[in-house]
Amino acid sequence: MWPDLIKKAKEGGIDAIETYVFWNAHEPVRRQYDFSGNNDLIRFIKTIQSEGLYAVLRIGPYVCAEWNFGGFPMWLKNLPGVELRTANTVFMNEMQNFTSLVVDMVKEEKLFASQGGPIILAQIENEYGNVISSYGAIGKAYLDWCANMAESLDVGVPWIMCQQNDAPEPMINTCNGWYCDSFTPNNPNSPKMWTENWTGWFKNWGGKDPLRTAEDLAFAVARFFQFGGTFQNYYMYHGGTNFGRTAGGPYITTSYDYDAPINEFGNLNQPKWGHLKELHHALKSMEKTLTHGNITHVDMGNGVTATTYATDETTGCFFGNANTTTDATVAFLGREFNVPAWSVSILPDCRLEAYNTAKVNAQTSVMVKKKNAAESEPESLNWKWRPENTDETVVLGKGHLSLNQLMDQKMINDVSDYLWYMTSVNIEDDDPIWSRDLSIRVNGTGHILHAFVNSKYVGSQWAGYGVFNYTFEKKVKLKPGKNQITLLSATVGFQNYGPYFDTIASGVPGPVEIVGKKGDETIVKDLSRHKWTYKVGLHGEEKKLYRLDSRHASKWQADNLPVHRKFTWYKTTFKAPLGTDPVVVDLMGLGKGHAWVNGHSIGRYWPSYLAENDGCSLEPCDYRGTYDNNKCVSNCGQPTQRWYHVPRSFMTDAENTLVLFEEFGGNPSLVSFQTIAPGTVCGNAYENKTMELSCEGRPISAIRFANFGDSNGTCGALVTGSCQGRNDAISIVQNACVGKESCSIEASEEVFGSTNCDGVARKLVVEAVC
Structure with a gap:
């Protein structure tokens, strides 16, 4: 899918593509590397290069990304004496080894811009500034080490550190978030860069579907460049899928669509993709002015701003309105410009509005x-x-290893979601707990637990997203003599974010107890220090x-x-x-x-x-x-x-x-x-704009609605408003579009005739069937 996705990104006006480098994917076993197939980093960068685009290499190698264990391989956590993301020699040696390996691979293929390749930026660490305070002085020492180590690799392109307000020079600190227009780099000589503009949000099991509107996302981008931004990256432009066991969290879904401009399946997410494409075109038409011009900024009050970029030859303007309810009128050079609430107008020549973030001219695809x-x-x-086949575990209690304690599930190096915990408890007739109302009580860590006692299924329990502990308790029947206790722990991705996220217990940390009650008296038999036998994974x-x-x-x-x-x-x-x-x-x-x-x-x-x-x-x-x-x-x-x-x-x-x-x-x-494909597409173009309709590779089969004037409703339920153009608008659109995979029509009186729309903004609105 890479060539098609990258081509669609380029068509959308993207000129650089960022990628993480996932340490746990590339070094699943210590010193055993995998850069094949879907892990072929070099091929991915060369595919970007083949489309004439730039690349940003976010090595990290901690990546967060709602990815399993933040991208760290689990064997790293299990090295003797290691402490992750801090000034720890064991960790830093491994991090330097992997980072150097990646850099050397890229250098060998001459892919850094300094070698004539597409990679213009590299990143070391990731959002460490969000957690550094928890690590104290050794965290700052680690940060300085990261900068020095990265610089020593001599890649010939700048290194960035996102969300790192105290990034040591020459590292460039960058912003991540929904809005970064007010961000200021810690070095006055550094460019103002936005590495993650969140196009939506990720999903967790039990969570709802996110939507960030095209209008708001475009507003954030335009406002960033209005206030001096130089580089902006979407997170995500294509969200994709957490195949395998890559989803982290825990409880992050397999889908990572992120409401991105290209959706999980590779279709265009319209109108977001098209609205941003138009924005990118407007910004690039001002490229020289924005990169060479002197800036004049005027605050007009009530959230209204006017910013001018001027060179000796050209002038470009942004008119912003951050008011959430009231439209604004901006007077400039003897003209008046209407700027809707929560929008930015872009005027590449300061005379004609080329784009407004609240006026969507792109189609909507259902x-x-x-x-x-x-x-x-x-x-x-x-x-x-x-x-x-559960006989060996549930019935016989046979496994791979035994310990006189409960084991953190991360100790199995993450080779499976599943780990069996097995022990036995002897209950004699004279045991004080025997004649009581008995239950088994287990302290778990948020992932899933299935419990069996004497081969019988007792019950299951799990917590939810953001919850790390729960107590499972169910009544059980024990027998005199030996009783077999079997617990199956199932992980749903390991924690990927937060200070010391790697130390959060997983599986069954305990205690595991048999609880007997009689009246107000309770007796507890703690099994945590019993001999526990473990089996990794499923028989299948x-x-x-x-x-x-x-x-x-x-x-x-x-x-x-x-x-x-x-x-x-x-x-x-x-x-x-x-x-x-x-x-x-x-x-x-x-x-x-x-x-x-x-x-x-x-x-x-x-x-x-x-x-x-x-x-x-x-x-x-x-x-x-x-x-x-x-x-x-x-x-x-x-x-x-x-x-x-x-x-x-x-x-x-x-x-x-x-x-x-x-x-x-x-x-x-x-x-x-x-x-999955577009079923219905609805075009929307303001007067004197060109409406573009596309069914993404399949022909337009019919036109259900067309009106030049004003229209109400949503795609699939459109109706004519108070004014309209010619009655044969549907015929005009049919002749232009039916039978074609895509078509373009100008929204103008010349095409659709005059209207009785005094004082009403006229638009061409069309509903087509794919």
């Missing part, structure tokens, strides 16, 4: 999912199944049941398909949907687990986890006013994530295999494959 079956593919899938993982070449593939059962059964593997075959549209698999009806297509992990799934019920509004989102991730959310009470991306590169034209491990219990018969 994406639809279709059950687009392949030729001769049946509507429903034929499933096989097999149980996860060990046998690689998700792989096509698994030697155990013959043991699947076709009869008596169980549903709502915990710890069950399912398998089916399917043909890829016809065409080239992105493919998703709808996992509605399943509980929680992991999915693979042809052996490629498409990530964790958890459609049974519903988003919170509160906080969504039925009213259209008002772009005016400061944005945060709680504004303009949707999907309340619905599955946090129902559809999961299956890249076409994971599939073949012949038979494909889908394998599921179902942890909670669900019904696979409801699973289906679908394609």
Whole structure:
């Protein structure tokens, strides 16, 4: 997907692409490196270069990114004597080794700009300024070491440190956030740079869908450049997918769409992509003026500002209105300009408005999912199944290692989400706890716990996003003599952010207790220091049941398909949907687990986890006013994530295999494959602007609505307002657009005739069917 995504970014007016370098992906085992396939960093940078774009290499190597363990490999945490992100010799040696490795690879391919390559900036560390106060003096010593180490690598391009107000020279400190117009670098000679303009927000299991409007995002960008900005990067421009077990958090979803201008599946997120494209064009038309001009700034009060950039040959203007309710009139050079509330107008010549952030001329695309079956593919899938073999752990308590204590789950080097904790407890007839009302009580750390006592399932529990501890307690029946206690801990991505995030306990830190109650008297038997046996991962993982070449593939059962059964593997075959549209698999009806297509992990799934019920509004989102991730959310009470991306590169034209491990219990018969594409597109162009419509590679089949004047409603429910142009507007648009993949029409009286719209801003509004 890289070439297509990068091409779409370039078409959207992007001229540089940032990428993290994920240490845990590239060095999963100490001194064993992987830069192949999806981890081919050099190929990615060269793909950027082939489109004529620049690259920004954010090595980190701590990246945060809602990525598992912040991008650190788990073996790093388990090195003797290590302390992460501080002046610790063990950690710094490993960090320098990996950073040097990456730099040497890039230098060898001559990819730094100093060598004629595309990389214009490099980053060391990441948002350390947000946590440095917790590390004290050794944190400052580490920061200085980072700067010196980076400089010693002699890459020939500037090094940046984001969110680092005390970045030592020559490091350039940069801003991350929703708005960075008021940011000032700590060095007056440093450029004003914005490394992360958050286009939306990430999702967690139980969280709602974010929306940051195109108007507000454009306002933030235009205002940044109005106030002297020199470099701005979107986080994310393409959000993508947390395939495999890469999602961190814990509790970050497999989707990382981020409401980005290019959505998770590679489609254009309209109108955001198109509105920003127009903004980028306006800014680039002023490039020389902005980079060479003298700046004059006038504060007109009530949030209204006027900024002029002037050279000897050219002059450019920004008129800003940060008022959240009231439009403003700006008088300039004998003219008056209307600036809507919460918007910025850009005038490349200070005479004509070329762009206003509140006036969206881009189309809106309504994406639809279709059950687009392949030729001769049946509507429903034929499933096989097999149980996860739990006899060794639940019944016999056999494992890989034993300790006389409870173990942090990070100690297994993150080779699986699953770790079995097993012990036994002897209860004699004369034990004081015997005749009491008994329960098992476990202190867990926010991820998932399944408990078994004497081979019987007792119950499960988990916390939610941002919660690190919970107490599981269920009544149990014990017998005289030996009782087998088995706990299965399942992680959902390790903590990726915060001071000392690496020290947060995972799995079952304890205590684990048998609690007996009789009247007001309670007796507690603590099992935490018992001999615990551990088994890493699932039996099906060990046998690689998700792989096509698994030697155990013959043991699947076709009869008596169980549903709502915990710890069950399912398998089916399917043909890829016809065409080239992105493919998703709808996992509605399943509980929680992991999915693979042809052996490629498409990530964790958890459609049974519903988003919170509160906080969504039925009213259209008002772009005016400061944005945060709680504004303009949707999907309340619905599955946090129902559809999961299956890249076409994971599939073949012949038979494909889908394998599921179902942890909670669900019904696979409801699973289906679908394609995603624009179903309806609605064009919107102010008078004397050109409206562009596109169905992204498929023809426009019909025009449902067209009006030049004023129109009301939203895409799919448009109606004519108080004025309109010619009655044959639909025919005009039909002739220009139907049967074409894209079309352009000028919104003007010359095309659509005069209107009775005195005092009303005229727009061409069209609804087309793809």
